[in-house]
Structures are given as structure tokens and as C-alpha cells.
Amino acid sequence: MAKRDGRSNLRGRAGRMQGGRGSGRASSGAVRLWGRHAVEAALKNPERRHRKLWATHEGVASLDGELPPGFPLEYAGPEDLARLVSRDAPHQGLVLECDPLEDLHLEEVLDGDPDRPIVVLDQVTDPHNVGAILRSAAAFDAAAIVTQDRHAPPEGGVLAKSASGALEIVPWVRVVNLARALEEMAEAGYWRIGLAGEAEATFSQALPSGPVAIVLGAEGEGMRHNIAAHCDALARLPISEAMESLNVSNAAAIALYAVATRESD
Template sequence: MARKNRSIKKTGSGLKFWGRHAVEAALDNPQRLIKKISGTREALESLDIPAEISVVFSDVADLGRTIPRDAPHQGLVADVDPLPDVWLGDILDQQSGRPLLLLDQVTDPHNVGAILRSAAAFDAAAIITQDRHAPPESGVLAKSASGALEIVPWVRVVNLSRALDDIAEAGYWRIGLDGEAMDTLEDAMGSSKLALVMGAEGEGLRQNVAAHCDTLARLPMSPRMESLNVSNAAAIALYAEYTRKKGN
């Protein structure tokens, strides 16, 4: 059984999610505790809401006052609690062969939400972040994820380098994405199951995290563009892994 890399217990409650995709996905997730759903009559009538969840009919203006200004709520706002912790050891014990995606100090909730969406689209087993350098669950992140926050397990660990050691013990080939690397991602992939490691925009991978990767690789790009947004780069890397597996 894989060693369990300790995670940080999430605290707090009182999250608000907004938008149809985020609310519908929360309803479909048995792990998500939903305390209340507020919405317009038209929006609420299209949902299958369990009897135990409180429902409040609201007009558009009232909904807008409960969430950040100009947030696109589409007539729906849900009051929810954070998801339960997910343990790295549990993910590794599944032996699914699906890729893991590790994010090193990627803190923008829009980026993490978009990355979750790509992870769901290309069948990643989980995303893994260091708890101190990653955004918490939030309405902004859930909206950006377009439902994927409820689908893709999100593991938060104390130390990303130690997590990479555990991942290696479980038989993963660890590739750090680095725009200055000699090899392209395709050349570096090999045939093992993969853990893809992405750094923050601008700073890239921290030295200690890069040292715990088996190899570094870059995405092949036109010289007219120096770099990609981290969420775009993650989508391309996950797509490359998805098509590699389909081709085997």
C-alpha cells in the first residue's frame, strides 16, 4: 500500500457557488454538502433538487448582492461546504494508470479552475497541489472549472517534493514542464504512467521540485511566442498524454 503523504485539513464553510454548471455538478456529487440553493423560479424549475436542501426563490438583483459583483450567476447560487480531504495514498493505491497533474505554486483560481476542466476532459486521475501555495475552493474557481471541481480529485499535500517521492515509488515517470528543457514532451514520455509537473507562470518550477522529477521537457512552440498560460500548457500536456494512451 502506498505511503500516505499527509494533507492539510481544510477549514471553514459558507462557500457560495454560482452558475448552472457549478451548481448542477455540485448536486450530482454525493460528496458535496449543499445547504441551500437560491435562484430565480425559472432556473430552479429546471433542477432536480433533493427535498433536504433548502430552496429560496430570489430575483436576479437579490442573487447578485450575495456574490462578487458582476459574477455570471445565471439565476443560481448555492451555499455549500468544502469537499472532504483526498489523500495521495488513496489515489496511488487505485493503480488506475491515468496521469497525475502536479501544480507547483499555481495560485490563480481561474487558472486552477481551467486546469481542473482540462483534467476532467483528458481523464487525469487527480491534481495535486501544495496546500500553502494553492487557492482554496471558491465560487470563482468552481465557475472556472465548469463542473470539474466535483469530478477530478484534488489532493493537497504539505510538501510537493515528498509527494513526488511517493509518486515515484508507485511507478510513475515524473516529467517537469520547463520551457528551457532540451527534450520535447513527446520525446520524454516513454511508456510508463505519467505524473506531469507544472510550475507557476513566470517563475516556473522551483529548483527542489524540478530535482524530484525524472526528467524535464518542453512543449514544442513557434519562436514567435515565448510561453503559454499555465492552464493552456496543462491542457496541451494532458491532451498529449491522452492521445499517447489511445494510440497504445
């Protein structure tokens, strides 16, 4: 397809689909994303199967690339787009309906680059937090995030908006048994460090030179006892006594930074 203004093509499989007016309701099994970064990243992800894009003319013009011929696009006003998303959601003139990403198996991650850390989330259910963690994981080149399927938010617009495109970049592995997944990581040579405010050792003291899995629990409750028991070490971030704890997404970002810079320490 010809390029315009030097912009790259938007990829994916949506070009094979035919257009048509939508009902304004999410289709069965569909994921609805909004906001320029989330929508643009999904459009550029060849693993996404797109169903339909509702957009303002300004929203389409803001995209870094062109839609394929035959893309299912319907122009709409800002007030119409607002009816397709959560209340007061900043859609930025773009709302995309697409299929969820295909499931990824833990073995596929463990067979990858061992120098890239894995982030394990134990019952972190707030989509804003999981989205922010995905964003940090992308920034610091994490191999994947791993969650328990029943205790994690689904793909969706709030999470994708918080992730700012990282949902399409960072592999997300959902497992049935998180303790068993940690055992598989140990068998693959990963050192599992659980973040816990009551731990004696700091994260930098517990950080080895080899493969690392960072384990974080939900705010308030922290890691469950069984998950903490499957960690090789528990460690804390050395924060001021003036604060009891950090937001889980902030803690994840600091730990990932520590892993990324450990060779220069």
C-alpha cells in the first residue's frame, strides 16, 4: 500500500474484513480499546484481529500510518464515541473493537532470553495498576508478565489506556496455578524474588546476576502465603519510614529498573 507523509502502514488482519455499520455495542468475545496510543499499537500489532474502528476525522489523522484498504471504519462524532466507552473515558477520537490476543504458554517465555526478567502478579486486579506495570515492563524490556487467570483483569480499554500501547508489546501469560508456574520458573533457572515490606534484605541485596522473576502481591493484602513460600527470597524496597508502602505499579517499575541496571552497580 502506498505511504503518505512518510508514515508507515498500519498492519494487522483487519484489511481482510468488510465494513458495515456497528450497533454501538461490543460484540460477543470482543475487546474494545480507546485512546490514540492503545488503538495505534493494536492496529500495528499483526497478532490482533480487528473488527471495527469508530473514529473522528481528527482521530484517524492522528494515527501514525494508514489503514489498509477495506478496513471496517465508521466516522463518528466525539459524543457518539463517548457512548461506546466507559464514562468519561478519554477516547481521543478513536475506539477500536478487536479480538483478544491469543493465549501464550509459559514455556514459550521460559525458552526465550533469560536476561529479561519476568513479572509475576499475585491477585493484582486493578486494571490501572496492571496497565501501568505492562508499561514499565515494556520500558525495561521484561520478557512477560504472568498472572493467575481468575484473579487478574481482562483485556480492556481501561487497562490498555493505562498501558499506553504496552499491551501489544509485552507478552501476558495467564496460568491456572500461579504456584506451579513459579515452580516451572525455578526449574528453568529463574531466581524468584518476592517483594514484601517486612523483609530484612533489600531488593538489590537479594538480586542475583542470573535470570530473575519479580513477584508482587496485591496492595494491602500483599502476596498470599503459598506464593511467598514459592519464592527463593523475599526483599523490600528501601523506602522512607514516612511511607508505609508504594503503589504496586511503582514498586514494579523500581524493581525492573534495578534489574536493568544491576550490571552497572
